[in-house]
Amino acid sequence: xxxxxxxxxxxxxxxxxxxxxxxxxxxxxxxxxxxxxxxxxxxxxxxxxxxxxxxxxxxx
Numbered sequence: 001x002x003x004x005x006x007x008x009x010x011x012x013x014x015x016x017x018x019x020x021x022x023x024x025x026x027x028x029x030x031x032x033x034x035x036x037x038x039x040x041x042x043x044x045x046x047x048x049x050x051x052x053x054x055x056x057x058x059x060x
Contacts, residue, residue, distance in 0.1 A: 031037070
């Protein structure tokens with residue numbers, strides 16, 4: 001019986017850890033995954049734009 005209670009306690013503790021990490025990570029995920037940021041990251045990864053002259057480009 002004690003083993004079952006300890007397993008339940010461990011699962012509860014794991015769930016609490018995920019919930020606390022989720023509240024920290026969520027705002028960052030939404031900030032990073034905004035469409036303008038994704039387009040910029042894609043262009044940098046594809047070597048179309050380097051970060052230094054990103055401000056100088058004119059929108060088309």
